[in-house]
Structure formats: C-alpha cells, structure tokens
Amino acid sequence: MIELCGENPGCKVHVDEILHSIFFLGLFRKPQKCTPHDILGEFMPAVKEIFSGPFENYTSKLPKRTPFSSVLDMVVSLLGPDIEINILVERLQEIANRMSEPNSKYKFNSSTICVSQRNDVQRSYYGASMSCNGKQEGQIMVAVSCLSTWHCGVSNAVMTYKPDKNKRKNFDGTMKLQEYVKCQASNVKSGEEMSPCRSCGHLFGLEKPSNQMWPYGNCAEAESLSKLLYGEEEIVKNVVPSVDCKMREQVVNEVKAHLEEMLKESEFQWDSSYYIPQ
DSSP: OTTGGGTOGGGHHHHHHHHHHHHHHHTTOSSSOOOHHHHHGGGHHHHHHHOHHHHHHTTTSBOSSOHHHHHHHHHHHHHOTTOOHHHHHHHHHHHHHHHOOTTOOOOOOOSEEEEEEETTEEEEEEEEOOOOOSHHHHHHHHHHIIIIISOHHHHHHHHTBOTTSOBOSSOOOOOOOOTTEEEEEEETTTOOEEOOOHHHHHHHOOSSOOSOOOOTTOSHHHHHHHHHHHHOGGGHHHHSOOOOHHHHHHHHHHHHHHHHHHHHHTTOOOOSOBOOOO
8 A cells, every 4th residue: 555655645644544443453463462563564664754643543543444445445546436346346356465465364355345326326436344353343343433434324224233133122224225226245356246145135225135144334335335325415315214313322322332342341542532544
C-alpha cells in the first residue's frame, strides 16, 4: 500500500487507516500480542516518520474498519469508481497474493467483495468482508461498524441479531431490497460470483441464499449496501424500515456494553473515541 502511494499521494490517508487497524488487531493476536515493531521490523522508523498517528493511537482509539476495507477503497480510488468488477478483483488478487505467507493465518485479506448498484444508476458501491481472524476480533469490529461506520439501515438490520446469532425479541430492523437494487458478492481468490449466505438473506432479504451461515455483519454485503444507502439517499425510504427510537437506543446501549466488555477482557484501554486517519 505504501508503494501504491507513489502513484497517488492522496492515498496516504488509506495507508494511515490501514496501519492503525493492523496495529490494533495485532493486540489480539494469540498466543502473543503483535507490536508495530513485530509487524514492520527494520521499516518501522521510516514508516513512523511519515505515519505517526497510528503509532500514537492504536492502544487507545478504535479503528472504524478492518484493513482490507481500506485497501479496497484505495484501489478503487486509484482505478476509478467505474472500474469493472473483474478488473477490480484481479487487482485485489495481486495484493492478496503478495500478502500471503505460508502457515500464517494473520493475513488480513478479505475472502469476498461485494458490489451494490441501482439498475437505473451506473454507480457502483464496493464492500469487503471482515478481514480479521478470531471470533472476538470479528465481534468487536461488527459492533464498531454498527455504532460508528455503517448506515443506520444496515446497522439496524445487523443489530436485530445478537452475537450468538439469536434474533432479538423486541427489535427488528431487517430490510427487503427492492428489485431495482443489485447486490452481488464475488470470491476474491477465484473471481466467481457467490450466492448470499443465509445470514444476509435474513438481514437484507437477498434471494436464493446458500445454506452457509456466517456471523451477522461479517459479510461483504453489509459494507457494500451501507455505501449504497449513503450514496443513494432517495431509495432509503423504500428499503429501510422505521424502528422505535427508544428501542433502538436500548439496543445500541447493549451493543456498546458488549463491546466495552470484550475490550476490557483484552485489557484494551479505550478512550471512547474512534481513530480518524490523516
């Protein structure tokens, strides 16, 4: 990613975000935490001189996204928003292959990406699946996304289900996408189109889901649809159901309490803020 900055200096903000997210997730590596020095080695002094923010804040501020989401946005900014999905996948494959190391599960590369579009508007909105390993890390980043990153329509849908995959009895923010909205996931390694999992079928009303069921909010569809709803505000009223404000506040508090509990268990001293990349 640092090498790609040479093509477009404006992409430095994405590298800044990537570094902070990786440093943060390194704190949860098992059986031993991973420090920025462990990650960068001899390159640390040069990187720290250019990107000081991630080093100063990774132990106190939460990232808003996992690393590959920042990688995806950086590649789209370099290639252009109208890039064909097969070309985008090829570029992401190149990056993912360079990230791969034998016998290592800490690669931070997403397995799937998703593109969402309106049939009558030729704008594409891309999202990536959660690029972090471990149940705890996944739950932390889904909670963060619900609280601070995703469009409220997507957050409400995901928060309808608890981390244990059970549906809440008193809150339902699930949506049913209209026929004029396309939401298609693809495998990063093969480039093949993928059917939505059952979880995404429950959340977004996607048709013909597979029998596979991933944790709610983990899939690329969530980020992609969130960007679509932010970008095409006029369709929100036709897609996002209204929810009781007081009940939503209660659910948000429950999600935040669960997030704080997980961070406390990991001895992470959260200052209640999120990292803003520079």
